[in-house]
Each structure stands twice: as structure tokens, then as C-alpha cells.
Amino acid sequence: MQAVLYVSHGSRVKETRDEAMAFMEQVHQKVDVTLHETCFLELASPDIGEGIDSLVKQGATAIAVVPVLLLSAGHYYEDIPDEIKKSVLRYPDIRFTYGKPLGVQDRLVEILAERLQETTVERLPEAKILLVGRGGKSSEITRSVEEIAAKLAVKANVPNVEVCYLAAAAPSFDEGLQASINSGSNQIFVVPYLWFTGLLVKSMQKKINALSSDDQQVILCGYLGDHPSMVDALAERTQEALQSEQQLAW
Known part of the structure; x- marks a missing residue:
């Protein structure tokens, strides 16, 4: 059977x-x-x-x-x-x-674009988009995440989407988030390339809550989910x- x-x-x-x-x-x-x-x-x-x-x-x-x-x-x-x-x-x-x-699929990139829209926050022209991967030691992981970011940039009609990782790859989430903040953009959308909720999502939200301000919005989008x-x-x-x-x- x-x-x-x-x-x-x-x-x-x-x-x-x-x-x-x-x-x-x-x-x-x-x-x-x-x-x-x-x-x-x-x-x-x-x-x-x-x-x-x-x-x-x-x-x-x-x-x-x-x-x-x-x-x-x-x-x-x-x-x-x-x-x-x-x-x-x-x-x-x-x-x-x-x-x-x-793997890398266009329909999954479509979900990321939907998650951006679901925030109901009007995106400013100068907004930064930060794609967050789980990470891994393999160069295959970073190549895939960069490919997804490039596809999302086209879908979201922005010049580029920055990438960072939660573990075992650079730049780290902390580094990527800080770089986006240091860019001076008034608005940063953080897009997690994660399947389910968990400690990683909760940790990201905690850090974003600490850094977001009236002068600089940092918005965590939904994960891929069901x-x-x-x-x-x-x-x-x-x-x-x-x-x-x-x-x-x-």
C-alpha cells in the first residue's frame, strides 16, 4: 500500500x-x-x-x-x-x-507580492523592501533567495529588493535591517520568506517593534502560510x- x-x-x-x-x-x-x-x-x-x-x-x-x-x-x-x-x-x-x-517558483513570488499588499499600508515611492530568508551554508540557498528577490522587485515594480538571512548566511537579519534603517528611507517593508509562524517570526516582530517610529515605519509582512x-x-x-x-x- x-x-x-x-x-x-x-x-x-x-x-x-x-x-x-x-x-x-x-x-x-x-x-x-x-x-x-x-x-x-x-x-x-x-x-x-x-x-x-x-x-x-x-x-x-x-x-x-x-x-x-x-x-x-x-x-x-x-x-x-x-x-x-x-x-x-x-x-x-x-x-x-x-x-x-x-524551489524558486513564480507563484510563490506572487504570494510575497500579496503579502506586501495585505499590510494595507500605502507604499511610498522611496520605500525599501527587505526579503528575509531562513539561510543556510550552501551557496545554492543564497542564489535562490537572490533570484526570488529579483523576481519580487519586478513584481512590486521597484528598482531592487534587498536580502538578508536569519542564520548561516550574510548579511544577517540584524545587519540587513540596520542597513535599511541607515538608508534614511521613511518606510521599510520586511518580507519573511518563511513557511510557518514560530520563534523566528516572533523575534523579527520584536526587533521591528523596537526600531519602528513615527518618522520611520518598519512593517513586517505576513509569512507564506497556508x-x-x-x-x-x-x-x-x-x-x-x-x-x-x-x-x-x-
Whole structure:
């Protein structure tokens, strides 16, 4: 029996975990597979091994592992495959296939443009737009975020969109935000390229609240969340993983 295992990042914040679980339920409504589980990379349960165990106990003979990730980084190339490898050794008769992160997609850039509009704050001609990525050590991450920023600049009809990162890449969020403030612009829109809420979003909001003033507005836009295009994008990645002919084996 075919099954799907969605692998989300994980968080200590219950709201984030609940949000991820509810999102995956929406995705699953678009996927014609009876068995499915959501697990987490870290900071929450079940983990990948536990998710696979649960599916096997329910009768799974084939499992499509779908990373709930925006971009390809260490989690995609190392952490998730390492955990799958352990399960392959435990369940040599199970067929495992592996999906892809969402990657750079125009429809996701459309969501970012919508998030800018949803602030209901009239954007001044000189406004700065700061795109905030999660970050990672891979140059693939920074190239992707820069490509997204360039696409957003076209969509938002601005000369450029600056980028910064919350971890493991430069400039950091603090550096990017301070540079935007130092530019003297009266208005700064901070656009998080993050899937779900959590400590990162809360930390960003706290810093922005401390720096925003009557003379210089700093506005935090909404994260990607459960926008219908996000649901469609992950459902498509799930279908690709289900139809993959390449079986994972070590």
C-alpha cells in the first residue's frame, strides 16, 4: 500500500506545529493516497523514524517522503536522507521515494507580492523592501533567495529588493535591517520568506517593534502560510514523489 510521509522542519512552538499539521491535511485532500503521516526534523514529535514506523504498522509497502522545505539545503541533502537510510536498513522490503523542495517558483513570488499588499499600508515611492530568508551554508540557498528577490522587485515594480538571512548566511537579519534603517528611507517593508509562524517570526516582530517610529515605519509582512498556492505547490511535489521511478536504496 502506498503512503506519504511529510517531513516538516519542526518547532518548539505548539502553534507552529499545529499550523504545519493543518497545512498537510489540506495538501492531503488533493492527493489520492489513503495513508499519510506528518513528522518533524527536529524540536517536535514524531520524528522521521517514528513516522515511517507508524506507516509500516498501518500496512505501507511504499513510502514517498516529501520534504516540506522551501529550498534545497543541508536538511534536504543530508539530514532527511540520513534518517531514511536508517529506515531502509530496518525495512528493506519497503519502496522509498524522495520528493523535492518547492524551489524558486513564480507563484510563490506572487504570494510575497500579496503579502506586501495585505499590510494595507500605502507604499511610498522611496520605500525599501527587505526579503528575509531562513539561510543556510550552501551557496545554492543564497542564489535562490537572490533570484526570488529579483523576481519580487519586478513584481512590486521597484528598482531592487534587498536580502538578508536569519542564520548561516550574510548579511544577517540584524545587519540587513540596520542597513535599511541607515538608508534614511521613511518606510521599510520586511518580507519573511518563511513557511510557518514560530520563534523566528516572533523575534523579527520584536526587533521591528523596537526600531519602528513615527518618522520611520518598519512593517513586517505576513509569512507564506497556508496560501492556496502553497497547498497546490506541495501537492504537486507530492505527486512527483509518488510517480518517481527512482527508488531510494543504500
